[in-house]
Amino acid sequence: xxxxxxxxxxxxxxxxxxxxxxxxxxxxxxxxxxxxxxxxxxxxxxxxxxxxxxxxxxxxxxxxxxxxxxx
Amino acid sequence: xxxxxxxxxxxxxxxxxxxxxxxxxxxxxxxxxxxxxxxxxxxxxxxxxxxxxxxxxxxxxxxxxxxxxxxxxxxxxxxxxxxxxxxxxxxxxxxxxxxxxxxxxxxxxxxxxxxxxxxxxxxxxxxxxxxxxxxxxxxxxxxxxxxxxxxxxxxxxxxxxxxxxxxxxxxxxxxxxxxxxxxxxxxxxxxxxxxxxxxxxxxxxxxxxxxxxxxxxxxxxxxxxxxxxxxxxxxxxxxxxxxxxxxxxxxxxxxxxxxxxxxxxxxxxxxxxxxxxxxxxxxxxxxxxxxxxxxxxxxxxxxxxxxxxxxxxxxxxxxxxxxxxxxxxxxxxxxxxxxxxxxxxxxxxxxxxxxxxxxxxxxxxxxxxxxxxxxxxxxxxxxxxxxxxxxxxxxxxxxxxxxxxxxxxxxxxxxxxxxxxxxxxxxxxxxxxxxxxxxxxxxxxxxxxxxx
Numbered sequence: 001x002x003x004x005x006x007x008x009x010x011x012x013x014x015x016x017x018x019x020x021x022x023x024x025x026x027x028x029x030x031x032x033x034x035x036x037x038x039x040x041x042x043x044x045x046x047x048x049x050x051x052x053x054x055x056x057x058x059x060x061x062x063x064x065x066x067x068x069x070x071x
Numbered sequence: 072x073x074x075x076x077x078x079x080x081x082x083x084x085x086x087x088x089x090x091x092x093x094x095x096x097x098x099x100x101x102x103x104x105x106x107x108x109x110x111x112x113x114x115x116x117x118x119x120x121x122x123x124x125x126x127x128x129x130x131x132x133x134x135x136x137x138x139x140x141x142x143x144x145x146x147x148x149x150x151x152x153x154x155x156x157x158x159x160x161x162x163x164x165x166x167x168x169x170x171x172x173x174x175x176x177x178x179x180x181x182x183x184x185x186x187x188x189x190x191x192x193x194x195x196x197x198x199x200x201x202x203x204x205x206x207x208x209x210x211x212x213x214x215x216x217x218x219x220x221x222x223x224x225x226x227x228x229x230x231x232x233x234x235x236x237x238x239x240x241x242x243x244x245x246x247x248x249x250x251x252x253x254x255x256x257x258x259x260x261x262x263x264x265x266x267x268x269x270x271x272x273x274x275x276x277x278x279x280x281x282x283x284x285x286x287x288x289x290x291x292x293x294x295x296x297x298x299x300x301x302x303x304x305x306x307x308x309x310x311x312x313x314x315x316x317x318x319x320x321x322x323x324x325x326x327x328x329x330x331x332x333x334x335x336x337x338x339x340x341x342x343x344x345x346x347x348x349x350x351x352x353x354x355x356x357x358x359x360x361x362x363x364x365x366x367x368x369x370x371x372x373x374x375x376x377x378x379x380x381x382x383x384x385x386x387x388x389x390x391x392x393x394x395x396x397x398x399x400x401x402x403x404x405x406x407x408x409x410x411x412x413x414x415x416x417x418x419x420x421x422x423x424x425x426x427x428x429x430x431x432x433x434x435x436x437x438x439x440x441x442x443x444x445x446x447x448x449x450x451x452x453x454x455x456x457x458x459x460x461x462x463x464x465x466x467x468x469x470x471x472x473x474x475x476x477x478x479x480x481x482x483x484x485x486x487x488x489x490x491x492x493x494x495x496x497x498x499x500x501x502x503x504x505x506x507x508x509x510x511x512x513x514x515x516x517x518x519x520x521x522x523x
Binding site: 067 | 112113128131132134135162164165168169171172173204208209282484488490491493494495499502
């Protein structure tokens with residue numbers, strides 16, 4: 001038994017196609033991948049909104065001028 | 072692979088595309104250097120991360136649906152037919168994975184993916200120092216994995232409806248990558264607005280010089296380098312007439328452009344270098360030796376000539392490049408003054424205007440030439456190219472960017488608040504950085520004191 005159906009390389013390569021493990025789970029993998037992708041955007045948007053709110057709250061003109069002067 | 076010639080051809084093609092991908096990676100290194108060099112110190116890390124993170128986002132979405140769009144949409148769908156069968160390129164297909172019976176899909180997918188990164192990265196430069204990462208990364212996915220690949224399916228696919236009906240010819244992507252990305256950038260910029268301080272109260276534009284001109288120019292040099300890989304990746308390296316299965320007779324194997332029409336690496340090497348030179352020479356004169364615009368002009372020159380660089384004479388490529396560069400430079404400043412558009416790196420001009428002009432010029436220069444080796448396709452013509460340029464820049468570039476940006480602005484997620492923009496987009500990370508520096512230096516001072 002092996003996770004991709006290959007138990008030795010004593011084969012004619014013209015008969016071999018996919019060799020990744022757990023073939024047949026591709027659609028589930030795609031669904032999980034899309035959730036991972038959308039999840040990134042959601043989490044990132046929350047973090048950025050929070051950081052920008054902090055930046056607005058912490059604003060002071062002295063620090064701002066220093067930042068501007070650094071060019 | 073049935074015999075040794077077929078095996079060698081397949082493995083050569085696999086390796087060829089793989090090498091182009093590595094070369095094209097330099098485009099992205101260049102864009103990152105260029106953008107960071109153009110931004111001010113208080114925005115460096117935000118600028119870098121904004122561009123860097125488009126790599127994974129466009130990559131995974133191009134895997135999930137972008138590549139399938141290319142193969143499924145050549146008919147529109149709905150213009151000259153329905154959806155094509157793209158199942159072999161759907162994300163759940165066994166050929167979109169480790170598969171010993173398919174050596175080409177992975178490297179061909181990757182070559183197109185690198186074009187996708189480029190399209191998104193072109194937009195990235197123009198919006199620096201005031202766009203939220205949240206907004207930009209959604210735009211990156213849209214331009215990189217949706218809109219550009221729709222235009223590729225329509226006008227950069229051997230069976231695309233624009234090629235069949237309009238005779239559209241754009242061998243090295245003046246329109247397919249550059250005009251659409253420039254148009255998309257303009258659509259975002261119109262809604263996003265200029266950086267604070269860019270325009271005086273009376274509307275006079277101020278120059279915002281790059282904080283590090285060296286980094287900008289080295290970045291552009293790297294983009295030139297990656298552009299070689301881009302050109303090579305637009306070709307099919309070796310193919311026999313019977314595999315093309317079109318009108319070509321005889322048994323002479325050839326390289327082809329993306330439409331499977333014959334070309335040579337020699338031809339595009341001549342024209343790449345001559346169009347680079349035409350752009351550099353004109354940009355130097357028109358900008359009075361400004362390094363930023365001279366380098367950008369080299370790029371604009373190549374982009375202008377790219378639509379027909381498989382067929383032009385090298386001296387034609389040089390003059391076409393020079394003309395496009397001149398127009399792009401003049402248009403940049405005219406649009407800036409007239410419409411108060413702050414395109415931080417001139418991306419709309421270098422990619423959008425130059426690409427648009429290049430597509431139109433190809434219609435006149437290549438008028439009547441076959442757009443494809445297949446029977447029944449329209450010949451290359453000025454009207455087809457003009458319509459193609461409008462579709463690329465306007466319909467698939469500017470329009471969706473403008474609409475999506477309007478929605479984002481309405482939701483309050485497009486632009487950085489003014490206070491944060493003035494304080495710098497790295498404010499949060501700089502505080503964390505300084506706290507870490509203070510912490511470790513205090514600890515080291517205490518250790519040093521304990522040694523006495």
